[in-house]
Amino acid sequence: MKNLLGSSVKELENVALTYGQAAFRGRQIYNWIYNYRNKNRNIDQIKVLPLEFRNKLKEDGFKVSELILQEKNLANDGTLKLLLSTADNESIECVGIPTEKRLTACLSSQVGCPMDCKFCATGKEGLKRSLKTSEILDQILSIESEMNRKVTNIVFMGMGEPLLNIDELLWSIRSINEDFQISQRKITVSTVAVPKMMRKLSEKSFQILGNCQFTLAISLHASNQKIRETIIPSAKNYEIKNIIEDSKQFVRDTGRRVSFEYLMLSDVNDKSEHANELSNLLKGFQCHVNLIQYNQIDEVEFKQVSIKNLQLFQSILSNNGIAVSLRRSRGLDKNAACGQLRQNALNK
Ligand code: SF4
Known part of the structure; x- marks a missing residue:
């Protein structure tokens, strides 16, 4: 085909x-x-x-299109989650997150994921295969078609580890930028961090796109190696200090600030000491931290942190000179966490 x-x-x-x-x-x-x-x-x-x-x-x-709508879930806040089936009968998820001025598409880059993060429903199934460029782009058209408006922003935060599918990822960014007319600066690539891949991403980006203007968001989720390994098993192959060094190199190579995603998990990584440790790790580095409230799911044991604790953590980082913002979960009421819709369909 x-x-x-x-x-x-x-x-x-x-x-x-x-x-x-x-x-x-x-x-x-x-x-x-x-x-x-x-x-x-x-x-x-x-x-x-x-x-x-x-x-x-x-x-x-x-x-022109291969994906077929299998199921959709609309949350009270307007977030729409789609379960789409591929030509080979696999299923993938994507999400449309609307605000008054924006429609952000959260896209998958793989069917399943090999990274096995403990807080994520997608990781439970392992990797089936990587998506083709057309399958990545088809998710944008599916969201636009269901939500009746054009997508303005893209985040690669759906199923899969985008840095394990770099070529298709970058070819889809080429099309999103040049054909869909969405600026690279409105695109975020989220990675749990894979050894050697950040360097490869910037090099290939210059080869394929001629520059590297999208935002790289690294799922750090911990202030030290020990905690990180308990929630991201693949972290044992990549020391947190090496991730920070490679992130600094990415900033030097591209001139773009790096974002660190920090999923707040109650009694795991949410204490004041963790906020101070994270501040020391990131001090003097051109970066930004996104604190994220965890979407609780049945299959895993982690618990959500209260907004009060989130705000306290945020103020410690801010007082230590770290640029930080708080991202609340959207679509909490309808299977909105990564991989949940697919997981429910597989369990039927
Ligand atoms: S959080 Fe992302 S990288 Fe981790 S298992 Fe889920 S899809 Fe994969």
């Missing part, structure tokens, strides 16, 4: 030329896919193309 989604205007012009059509037919496909973002994403619907050309494309296995 050949998916047209993710192709540049030049590539679509070449598809048209290959079929003996004028190059502008390729531009018509391009406009239909990216500028109009049609709800019924199949080749039959590209009515500006001659019928014969459409039939040829279909006969040769071309598609």
Whole structure:
């Protein structure tokens, strides 16, 4: 199967030329896919193309979309979570998070995940496979279609570890930026940190995108190695001090500030001593900390921290000169934690 989604205007012009059509037919496909973002994403619907050309494309296995909506959950705050099935019958999740001015799409980069973080439902199933560029982009179109508005911001914080699928990740960022017209600065790539991969990410980003302007968010979730290993088993392969050193190198290579995600888990990493230890770790470094309230899920034992404790932790970091913000969980009421919807479907 050949998916047209993710192709540049030049590539679509070449598809048209290959079929003996004028190059502008390729531009018509391009406009239909990216500028109009049609709800019924199949080749039959590209009515500006001659019928014969459409039939040829279909006969040769071309598609615009492969993902099929399996289930959706709308939370009271407007957060919409979609469970989508792939052509090989796997399922993935994506989330649309609306505010008045923004619609943020939280995208998956893999089916399942090999990282096995203890607080995450996705990690329980292990990795099935990595997603293709078209499958990553298809999630944006699915969210737009269900929410009836255009996505403005992207976070790669859904299922999977994006740094284990770097090529498809960066090719999808190329398309999000150039074809969907969403600035790289409105894209965040979230990683639990994989040895050697931050360097590879910046190098490949310069090769594929010509620069590296998206935000890298590192899921630190702990102020020391011991705690980190208890919640992220893969952390034993990557010392926290090396993560900080590699993050500093990423800042030097790209000129972009790094974000550290810190999921607050009651009685695990939420004490004043942890806030002070984290401050010492990050002192003098061009970074930002996002404190996140944990979304409690049935399968794991962690508990949510109160807003009062979150705010106390935040004030300690702030008083120590660390840039910090607090991110409250959205869509708490409807299976909103990473991997929960898929997990529920697998349990049925
Ligand atoms: S939190 Fe992210 S990296 Fe960790 S298991 Fe879940 S999907 Fe994978």
